[in-house]
Amino acid sequence: MDCKICLGRAKLVKKATVRNAYTAEYYLCANCDFMFVENPSWLEEAYQSPINTTDTGYVMRNMYLSRKTLLLFYILFKKDDHFLDYAAGYGMLVRIMRDYGLNFFWHDPHTQNLFAQGFEHKGEKVKAVTCFEGFEHFSEPIKEMEKMLLYGENLFFSTRLRPAGIVPDESWEYYGLNHGQHISFYSTKTLDFIARKFNLNYETDGNNLHLISKRKLTSGILKIINFLTKIQADLLIRKILKSRTTSDQKILLNQGL
Ligand SMILES: [Zn+2]
Numbered sequence: 001m002d003c004k005i006c007l008g009r010a011k012l013v014k015k016a017t018v019r020n021a022y023t024a025e026y027y028l029c030a031n032c033d034f035m036f037v038e039n040p041s042w043l044e045e046a047y048q049s050p051i052n053t054t055d056t057g058y059v060m061r062n063m064y065l066s067r068k069t070l071l072l073f074y075i076l077f078k079k080d081d082h083f084l085d086y087a088a089g090y091g092m093l094v095r096i097m098r099d100y101g102l103n104f105f106w107h108d109p110h111t112q113n114l115f116a117q118g119f120e121h122k123g124e125k126v127k128a129v130t131c132f133e134g135f136e137h138f139s140e141p142i143k144e145m146e147k148m149l150l151y152g153e154n155l156f157f158s159t160r161l162r163p164a165g166i167v168p169d170e171s172w173e174y175y176g177l178n179h180g181q182h183i184s185f186y187s188t189k190t191l192d193f194i195a196r197k198f199n200l201n202y203e204t205d206g207n208n209l210h211l212i213s214k215r216k217l218t219s220g221i222l223k224i225i226n227f228l229t230k231i232q233a234d235l236l237i238r239k240i241l242k243s244r245t246t247s248d249q250k251i252l253l254n255q256g257l
Helices: 058-076 092-100 141-151 188-197 221-230 233-240 245-254
Strands: 010-018 022-029 035-037 082-086 103-107 128-132 154-158 201-204 209-213
Touching: 058 092, 058 128, 058 154, 058 221, 058 233, 082 092, 082 141, 092 103, 092 245, 128 141, 141 154, 141 188, 188 201, 188 209, 201 221, 209 221, 221 233
Parallel strands: 082 103, 082 128, 128 154
Antiparallel strands: 010 022, 022 035, 154 209, 201 209
């Protein structure tokens, strides 16, 4: 089997039962350490509800990711820059980021925009792209990377790291065997390979946050962001930035939405 990322040789390393009905076959690439499910036949069924119904962490995750995004983007970019949330789902993160004061837009061909209507991305270039809990859903990660990099050359995303060279046992909840939506699993080696493939720099917090960027990155920047989140430095930034909550409402009222 060809690896979907580096085209190296991937070997069957695991089988598991998905959605209590299907047998998933997991392949691991010896070159870039990418692990993936080949041809998952259950995806249509798995996405009947795009945000899986057992995802009780959805709201909390949006809250803490928004705080980290605020800190990172305040440090790296200008306050009037445009940003895009790719695979933005219901639009909760976009709404929160706009409430904080950053100019975020929504993009998601598969999910209804509930919270960020009127702020759909129209295809223009942005300063940075976020993609949270998206990479593990991608069946073609390189194609998705290419799409995101067309919009912006800084990419901040989350996906839980797999320890390098390891095939976790089934107690690893990130397999998502109950819903079957997770089909791609990366280690730092894989993400570093992807960044170098696009001639970009890579930083990680060593857990689930990642930054791929054309910029030269401060070593450990995402660990610094995690620390700043712990001491609630984002509250200070919220005092400095002007929230878009009220001005967005005016925009929407003017549009007759
Ligand atoms: Zn590979």
